[in-house]
Amino acid sequence: MLAQQRQQAILERVRRNGAARVSDLVRELGVSDMTIRRDLEVLAERGLIEKVHGGATATGTGSTEEPGFAAKSVRQQPEKEAIARRAAELVRPGTSVALSAGTTTWTLAHQLVDVPGLTVITNSVQVADVFHRAGRPDQTVVLTGGVRTPSDALVGPVAVAAIRELNVDTLMLGVHGMNLRAGFTTPNLLEAETDRELVAAAQQLVVLADHTKWGTVGISTIAKLEEAHVVISDTGLPEEATTALSDQVGTLLLVDPATTAQAVAQ
Template sequence: MLARQRQDEILAQVAAHGAVKVAGLCAALGVSDMTIRRDLKDLEDRGLVERVHGGVTLPRATSKDEPGFYAKSTRALDAKRAIAKTAATLVRPDTCIGISGGTTTHTFASELLDVPGLTVVTNSLPVADIFNDRGRDDQTILLTGGQRTPSMALVGPLTVVTLERLHLDVLFLGTHGVHVNAGLTCPNLLEAQANQAMVAASRRVVVLADHTKWGVTALASTLRLSDVDVLVTDSGLDDSAREILADNVHDLIVAPDAAGSAPDGLEHSVASSAVKEGTDDRA
């Protein structure tokens, strides 16, 4: 097999699995460790993979990488639905809530259509559309102004000025990345500023973040983990990440999967880190 053919096969395996080990590639391709390592160096030099201890992964997105709303809406669908259903139980009738831009918050909004007496403040055009399409008289939807981002959120000075005049009971906040040191991050400076204004206007902040957001750092920090009142994630988040989050946010809620339970290992996290599975009745 020629070097280019081997490298094409390596790329195919990395694309399929997200990461592959050197030993597995040697066995699959029937070549030596040294040959595989030369191939991996070549692929890394071309920016097609990122080498890690014992193997390679897909290259990390840059800190300014900002996929559009519809591209993100196809990712981690089961996780987003689980998070949305669990987070919806934190919403009380006759309250004023904020909902930021994002595909997880968009999924969450669809779970609130039957909650009576809601006032919803959002800078997300898709979120506003969900409520407006239902057209219920007992719900009030306030859409901030501003310029539109790739995530279909309205941002800029007009958005910030509007939010500075409002007072929200609870904010449900989406995020591009969650990192133990950087906190919540966003690739768009103006959207990070709008999110900060929503946080400042809110009594409590509930973050909705699926497991794929863990360890991701984008250009601008939005919020420190210690300032997060509740973080709702899905059962795909590994135990070590749960331990870290439970030690840094006030409350961590792991949404059950489609079968109604979390994977093996959650019991240890609950015992050691006060991780909450299911709902929190204090919102």
């Protein structure tokens, strides 16, 4: 296969699925890791894709654009791992915790399967599946009903009605973007409504958002910055964002992905 044909095949796969991993492309196209990375570089330079850690995602940044779960799962993986590990330290055994939909909260779910006696409320199919596969008998998982979004969130009147009857100790909220004016946002109107119910149900709001979320504005606001008791982000956060968040939120925690990765390796 010629380089141009291979790059077209990669582009079509990214556009069809929203993302593609280098390892999958190596296996499917039968070429080396280095060849795939060069192809991704060429496509990124032409503005046809966005290169991310371990692969590529489709381009586009509109306020109503909602990437699928697969597309988001390959973005900022080291940052999400570090944020999830720090967030897990805030969850005590025997408490109730709500996890909104998203790949950062999904990453956190893998950390929380080891916490005994948890009651987990979520509107995420992917998050619920993590706990289901772990199969701990001392954990209770409540999955709301609702209409499924591209990011595998369950939203709408059924989800809102289920959440409205609940009270939880802590909400771990993943967001599409955060901005000084707009606050924490999402590109999906129904998801914003559902997430607002989660915020209302929780005694403590913890927002999980890597540095790339700063300055991104979805069409609908979930909560204002000052409503967050804790925001966990990473050291890639711009200085102006660090200053703004420190002034607005209860506590800002910044994690270093490199340090976390080294600790895990050891």
